[in-house]
Amino acid sequence: MKRLLIASLCTIALSSFAFAEETDLVVVGSGGAGMSAALTAAQAGKKVIMLEKMPIIGGNTNRAEGGMNAARTLQQLEHGITHDSAMTMSLDAQKGGHYLNNPELTLALGENAKEAEAWMLSLGADFCHRMGRGGGQSVARGHGPCDGSAVGAHIMKLFYKTAKSIPGIEIRPSNKVTEVIVKDGKVAGVKVIDKDKKEYTIDSKAVVLATGGFGANAKMIESLRPEYKGFATTNHPGALGEGIDLGLRAGATLVDMREIQAHPTVVPVKGILISESMRGRGAYLVNQDGKRFINELLPRDIVAAGVLAQPTGKAWILIDNALVQKNKLAQGYIQQGLAVKGNNVEELAKGIGVPAANLKATM
Numbered sequence: 001m002k003r004l005l006i007a008s009l010c011t012i013a014l015s016s017f018a019f020a021e022e023t024d025l026v027v028v029g030s031g032g033a034g035m036s037a038a039l040t041a042a043q044a045g046k047k048v049i050m051l052e053k054m055p056i057i058g059g060n061t062n063r064a065e066g067g068m069n070a071a072r073t074l075q076q077l078e079h080g081i082t083h084d085s086a087m088t089m090s091l092d093a094q095k096g097g098h099y100l101n102n103p104e105l106t107l108a109l110g111e112n113a114k115e116a117e118a119w120m121l122s123l124g125a126d127f128c129h130r131m132g133r134g135g136g137q138s139v140a141r142g143h144g145p146c147d148g149s150a151v152g153a154h155i156m157k158l159f160y161k162t163a164k165s166i167p168g169i170e171i172r173p174s175n176k177v178t179e180v181i182v183k184d185g186k187v188a189g190v191k192v193i194d195k196d197k198k199e200y201t202i203d204s205k206a207v208v209l210a211t212g213g214f215g216a217n218a219k220m221i222e223s224l225r226p227e228y229k230g231f232a233t234t235n236h237p238g239a240l241g242e243g244i245d246l247g248l249r250a251g252a253t254l255v256d257m258r259e260i261q262a263h264p265t266v267v268p269v270k271g272i273l274i275s276e277s278m279r280g281r282g283a284y285l286v287n288q289d290g291k292r293f294i295n296e297l298l299p300r301d302i303v304a305a306g307v308l309a310q311p312t313g314k315a316w317i318l319i320d321n322a323l324v325q326k327n328k329l330a331q332g333y334i335q336q337g338l339a340v341k342g343n344n345v346e347e348l349a350k351g352i353g354v355p356a357a358n359l360k361a362t363m
């Protein structure tokens with residue numbers, strides 16, 4: 001009996017030893033934030049394990065379309081945009097956030113975006129300056145692929161390729177972090193559940209929580225902002241805010257949870273976003289009377305409120321052929337069957353069911 005007991009104790013000790021994994025850094029979440037952290041640490045020689053709960057990597061970053069904002073970049077200067085600065089970018093963000101944002105953080109964003117963009121160029125990004133201001137921008141500062149295609153998918157492909165070429169990063173999709181382990185008041189690792197529902201633990205010197213937002217968690221949004229009940233989302237299905245809970249349980253506090261922004265140009269029901277860069281390049285909004293009702297380059301929440309205030313709660317976004325020919329995103333919307341086409345104003349008015357005389361006057 002005694003021998004049997006000893007034998008089974010050894011088995012337990014051995015099996016927990018087999019799971020005792022150690023690393024320098026665990027990164028939770030494989031979007032742009034997580035990838036940047038993982039690549040930077042691995043480039044500095046650290047051993048990194050990246051955990052992603054979804055079967056594919058990239059989160060909402062895969063879906064970003066319009067552009068990456070950065071001030072005083074080389075590409076801006078090449079386009080003759082010499083009057084932008086980190087402070088101007090910071091002030092634009094603060095104004096868009098109704099001065100509720102933390103000014104130190106908006107300034108850090110303004111100051112660091114340029115280096116982040118330069119870092120991506122050094123990894124091989126095909127980034128051009130996107131001409132045209134985005135909503136809430138006082139200066140045109142969007143950057144993205146030179147053919148006008150979506151920025152997020154491009155960044156994720158680049159990050160994944162880079163991660164594969166650097167030793168030291170292991171990426172584990174379908175592995176969900178369920179707890180951040182805290183020992184003696186210090187973060188010491190994570191608990192994980194893998195695709196076969198097996199639980200395991202990683203001891204880590206540091207943990208980066210890069211778990212993104214909660215835009216696809218309708219209940220959570222509704223509890224914070226009841227007026228958004230029933231809104232469609234453009235977020236990826238994994239954007240459920242679980243990381244917020246992980247942080248809370250590890251002792252973090254929350255700020256600005258109610259600051260949720262509705263995007264003004266989303267195809268109803270389908271949850272497909274029509275990029276802000278369309279408005280930045282001259283697209284404008286008309287209501288069902290064929291009348292323009294707002295300055296399209298005002299901050300998003302103001303334009304969204306303007307759309308919702310229309311009698312139908314909807315608006316048409318008008319783009320012309322000159323934009324379509326130069327822009328892959330716009331071509332994509334048409335290929336997805338999201339657009340109504342007219343060869344002249346009358347045809348278009350008929351197609352979208354607005355009074356032709358009004359649309360003509362608006363144009």
Ligand SMILES: Cc1cc2nc3c(=O)[nH]c(=O)nc-3n(C[C@H](O)[C@H](O)[C@H](O)COP(=O)(O)OP(=O)(O)OC[C@H]3O[C@@H](n4cnc5c(N)ncnc54)[C@H](O)[C@@H]3O)c2cc1C
Nearest residue numbers: 029031032033053059060061064065066067177211212238
């Ligand atoms: C349709 C759309 C268009 C956009 N366009 C733009 C744009 O043009 N320009 C711009 O700057 N921004 C844009 N954004 C916003 C931008 O995409 C996000 O701000 C950015 O991608 C967030 O990056 P992230 O790494 O923080 O989060 P994400 O990219 O969402 O990554 C977080 C990851 O963490 C994973 N995760 C969550 N919980 C766990 C867990 N417990 N364990 C393991 N993994 C977990 C998620 O599955 C996800 O993959 C857009 C967003 C959307 C939805």
